[in-house]
Amino acid sequence: MTTAPHKQEQVTLDTFLRGIWEENPVFVMLLGMCPVLAVTNSTLNAIAMGLATLFVLVASGTLVSLLRKMIPREVRIATYIIIIATFVTMVDYAIQAISLDLYNSLGAFIQLIVVNCVILGRAEAYASRQRVGAAVVNALGMGVGFTIALLCLGTVRELLGAGSILGYPVFSPDFQPWVVMILPPGGFFVLGSWLLLFEWLKQRRERRTLQSEGATAHGS
Amino acid sequence: MNESVQLRSQTSSLAMLRTLGGIAMISGFLVVLVFQWTRPIIAENKRIAIEKAVFQVVPNAVSRKDFVLGPEGISPFGRKAKGETVYAAYNSKGELQGIALEAAAPGYQDVIRILYGYSPKCECVTGIKVLKMTETPGLGDKIAYDPDFLRNFYGLDGTLNEAREGLAHAIVAVKHGSKTEPWQIDAISGATISSKAIGRMIDASGARMFPLIQRHLAGFRQEVVSAERPDES
Numbered sequence: 001m002t003t004a005p006h007k008q009e010q011v012t013l014d015t016f017l018r019g020i021w022e023e024n025p026v027f028v029m030l031l032g033m034c035p036v037l038a039v040t041n042s043t044l045n046a047i048a049m050g051l052a053t054l055f056v057l058v059a060s061g062t063l064v065s066l067l068r069k070m071i072p073r074e075v076r077i078a079t080y081i082i083i084i085a086t087f088v089t090m091v092d093y094a095i096q097a098i099s100l101d102l103y104n105s106l107g108a109f110i111q112l113i114v115v116n117c118v119i120l121g122r123a124e125a126y127a128s129r130q131r132v133g134a135a136v137v138n139a140l141g142m143g144v145g146f147t148i149a150l151l152c153l154g155t156v157r158e159l160l161g162a163g164s165i166l167g168y169p170v171f172s173p174d175f176q177p178w179v180v181m182i183l184p185p186g187g188f189f190v191l192g193s194w195l196l197l198f199e200w201l202k203q204r205r206e207r208r209t210l211q212s213e214g215a216t217a218h219g220s
Numbered sequence: 221m222n223e224s225v226q227l228r229s230q231t232s233s234l235a236m237l238r239t240l241g242g243i244a245m246i247s248g249f250l251v252v253l254v255f256q257w258t259r260p261i262i263a264e265n266k267r268i269a270i271e272k273a274v275f276q277v278v279p280n281a282v283s284r285k286d287f288v289l290g291p292e293g294i295s296p297f298g299r300k301a302k303g304e305t306v307y308a309a310y311n312s313k314g315e316l317q318g319i320a321l322e323a324a325a326p327g328y329q330d331v332i333r334i335l336y337g338y339s340p341k342c343e344c345v346t347g348i349k350v351l352k353m354t355e356t357p358g359l360g361d362k363i364a365y366d367p368d369f370l371r372n373f374y375g376l377d378g379t380l381n382e383a384r385e386g387l388a389h390a391i392v393a394v395k396h397g398s399k400t401e402p403w404q405i406d407a408i409s410g411a412t413i414s415s416k417a418i419g420r421m422i423d424a425s426g427a428r429m430f431p432l433i434q435r436h437l438a439g440f441r442q443e444v445v446s447a448e449r450p451d452e453s
Binding site for chain 2: 041067070071072073074075078079082083085086087089090093094096097099100104161162177179182183
């Protein structure tokens with residue numbers, strides 16, 4: 001099977017926004033759950049992980065898109081993995097240079113960005129089929145969407161589990177931290193709650209659309 | 221379908237090799253470039269982190285020098301020698317204040333690594349600093365910041381036995397509130413496993429290293445004198 005010429009997407013605002021809302025990698029596609037649950041025990045970790053993933057997404061998307069006509073199908077996955085691993089290694093060194101404390105608190109999860117399925121998924125499903133411009137914009141949207149999702153989890157978990165945001169205490173000293181929230185189970189609780197909220201919003205919107213359609217039908 | 225099968229087989233091995241080889245070369249170039257660029261910064265970060273920890277566990281220290289200490293003797297860090305890296309810390313007059321050593325033992329979840337200070341003069345531990353751990357937040361991780369627990373290590377007894385080959389009393393963590401001897405560590409209630417790990421690692425490291433430090437004490441002092449002379453001239 002040859003790669004059929006794919007429809008080249010025009011770069012619109014939707015190319016960017018899709019990754020943030022409609023196809024959010026965490027809340028809609030439920031991809032990359034390993035770092036989502038593991039490193040969101042504080043806001044700072046969530047931001048660092050989000051930005052690192054954003055960089056790898058954009059950089060690998062750009063390179064895959066640039067080289068898309070030169071990569072034979074048979075070796076495409078191997079090629080994407082080498083490209084992704086290269087950028088992850090660069091991020092790994094960069095974070096060590098920026099702050100060793102941050103590097104230690106993120107642990108092995110920086111290296112594990114290599115196997116984050118959001119990135120390989122974008123390379124395979126989008127960047128390898130689209131022009132560089134569209135690939136970059138789409139990767140940016142996905143990266144921002146991923147970062148926002150990590151922030152949603154990280155801030156709530158740090159707030160409830162440690163009573164602070166970015167290390168600054170928010171509540172009075174009498175506040176008893178809800179330690180379970182910064183432990184692994186807290187990740188599942190908070191992720192579940194966010195998914196519940198988004199699903200409820202989605203259903204409410206659908207119901208309203210149906211109602212308004214019904215009203216128009218009656219009215220006509 | 222036939223056509224597509226044919227087309228697929230047309231990708232020559234050479235094209236695949238060329239792509240993979242080319243990508244690997246670009247990858248190698250980028251990784252080495254970033255590695256070379258960040259190496260001095262990372263080394264400096266690590267040096268600052270160790271220095272900060274050493275000065276924290278050895279009171280009044282303002283400068284440090286690294287040594288390798290093993291059964292065969294003492295040698296300045298960097299030369300080929302068998303043994304553990306230890307950090308000698310000196311005060312502003314260049315007098316030896318203490319020696320910082322690394323120790324590790326399995327904690328509740330994973331290995332806990334600490335740096336602790338040893339004063340050869342009082343034959344005691346002068347402080348600890350947790351370098352790496354994954355203990356439970358709010359419980360086990362108190363070993364890093366609980367002031368009552370850390371107070372155990374300001375002058376924890378590490379006297380050598382008569383043969384000068386081991387500790388006179390094993391350093392051990394005891395149940396919260398039952399500390400009676402200066403070589404005991406009062407464990408944190410609710411974090412007994414983590415506290416005991418700290419006791420175990422200092423005991424094992426101390427039994428091995430304190431006799432060596434005492435035997436080669438002159439080595440630490442001489443080194444600083446010879447190292448300081450060129451500065452004075």
